[in-house]
Amino acid sequence: MPFLGIRFKLSFVSFLLVTAVIAVSSVAVMGIMDRFLLGELVKRGTSLSRGAANTAAFGLLAHDRLVVDNLVAKLKERQPDVLYVAAVDHDGIITAHSDLRKNGARYEQKAPAKVISRDVDGTMVTLDSRGGRDIYEFSTPIRFAARKIGSLHLTIDGVTLVDARGDARRMVALASGLILVVAVLASYYLAGFFTTPIKKLQEGVSQLRSGKYQGALTVKLHDELGELTSNFNQMAQVIVQQQDKLEEYAHGLEESYLATVKILATSIDARDDYTLRHSTRVAALSVMLGQQLGLHTEELRDLEVAALVHDLGKIRIPDKVLKKAAPLNEEELEMVRLHTRHGAEILSHSRALQRFVPAVLYHHEWYDGQGYPEGLKGAEIPLFAKIIAIADAYDAMTTSRPYRSGLPAAIAINEITRYSGSQFEPALVDLFVRSLGQPNHAIPQLMLRLSA
Structure with a gap:
């Protein structure tokens, strides 16, 4: 049956190989994308945290809570995925918080589930889970004249990273699917270059076997398959010539056989x-x-x-x-x-x-x-x-x-x-x-x- 032919088998093997390569590549690409997106999140959070810490330093020194409150409020307003921002003095008291109710309270920092990174300037990025969601917290020291006067704490909802990863995976999956389709079609088309001469050879052999040989096959390739086709044409020509001779010989034997039978019959009757x-x-x-x-x-x-x-x-x-x-x-x-x-x-x-x-x-x-x-x-x-x-x-x-x-x-x-x-x-x-x-x-x- 046609769907079990060499062309189908070559295409199927190519499909399996391409699928395996794409699957491995996709896993590798997704891993790289995950690390890249996490790195971008860390960079953004670190940048926001450092910028806010530098601005908050002047407010803490001047004991101007309005400056710090305004800073925290603006930062929370402009970054939708920021859960909260808190400026804490050197005694651990919250001087400004995006949630005004927590101003003046002591900042309770829980032990993180995982430390993501720690910079030379002291900024630490940690990962925690709250309510089934990943929370990334950025803690940056607030310094003035190389003296630590407090710390700034900024948390970013991990759903942003999850959404970004989902979008990246969908893009990778779509690209992989398109590459797979193109690869399969290309392999099926390219397989025809190899299977078409083989199919012609198979048809030629069938014609020889059935006695309906229709002449030499066209040689289009100049490689091993082309040489094989040329050799088949030469072999077929020899076989056809031998068949003609055998048919002629068989016809002669048949005539001799019938003549012998008729002679026997005539001899008996005579x-x-x-x-x-x-x-x-x-x-x-x-x-x-x-x-x-x-x-x-x-x-x-x-x-x-x-x-x-x-x-x-x-x-x-x-x-x-x-x-x-x-x-x-x-x-x-x-x-x-x-x-x-x-x-x-x-x-x-x-x-x-x-x-x-x-x-x-x-x-x-x-x-x-x-x-x-x-x-x-x-x-x-x-x-x-x-x-x-x-x-x-x-x-x-x-x-x-x-x-x-x-x-x-x-x-x-x-x-x-x-x-x-x-x-x-x-x-x-x-x-x-x-x-x-x-x-x-x-x-x-x-x-x-x-x-x-």
Whole structure:
């Protein structure tokens, strides 16, 4: 099936490789993006914290709470993700807080869950979790003249970082998906460069195998596949030439084979002047009946040959018996009955003729089991033997012999009909009688064909 072809497999392998590379790359990129975004958050928070600490220093020295309160309020207002800002003096008392209710209270700084960074100027960034949310706190010393006079505490909601990371992941996923689609399409397209020549080669091999080779394949590539295609064309040309020679040789053998069969049949018939061309007439009648049965060409050809050699065993019957003008005695009849076994034995020595043994051996069997040589009956008797039996009997009855004249066709037909169900198969008898009732030119045409 096409979806299991090499092109599909190459594309599928490429898909797996590209997917693995993109997955690893995406994980690496997301890790880098996470660190970058966290770094940017730290930089922004540190910058805000330092700037606010420097401004708050003047307010603390001047004991001007209004300056510090205004600073804290403006910072909270301009930075939506800032949760709170607190300025604490050197005694730990909150001098200004974005939540005015906490002014004047002692600043309680909890132990952080994780320290993110600590700068040389003393700014410390910590990570804590409150209510299931990450909180980043920036603590910067407030100094004046290298003396610490307090500290500024600024917290940023971690949801900002989470949202930024989510946006970055979606962008990475989208970019990865687009790259994957482009890579798969590109790999499928590129795979065609390799699989198309291979497919052409496969079609060429199939054509050679089926005997329908349509000529050399076009060589479009100048690489190993192109060289393989050129070698295939040369090989195919040699094979086609050899096939032509073999067909010619086989045709000659077939002609020799048929000529040999016809010579055998003619030689058998020629031993008895009264049965001259008997085998040819039996073959014509048999083929006529075979056509009525709907046998195809090859079966009719085999039936024709089997009928031509059906009396081959008579070669071993002495002339004094074969040409005897008077009726045969029991011993002579037994000698004649052996001709079926003799014929089968002669044919068995040739591999090409062995398939005709059953028809030759059993063409004197009777439908009711009273025939010879083995007393077969009904369906046990091969079809060709049944057909030849009817044709043989009809020709024997309508041919004149020294001790009797040939019977008219009508009487011979009545005799065959009378023995329907005993000597002959009824269905074949009906077809045979019906065939003889057709225009008289049917049998002479077959005889001309057989004797040509």
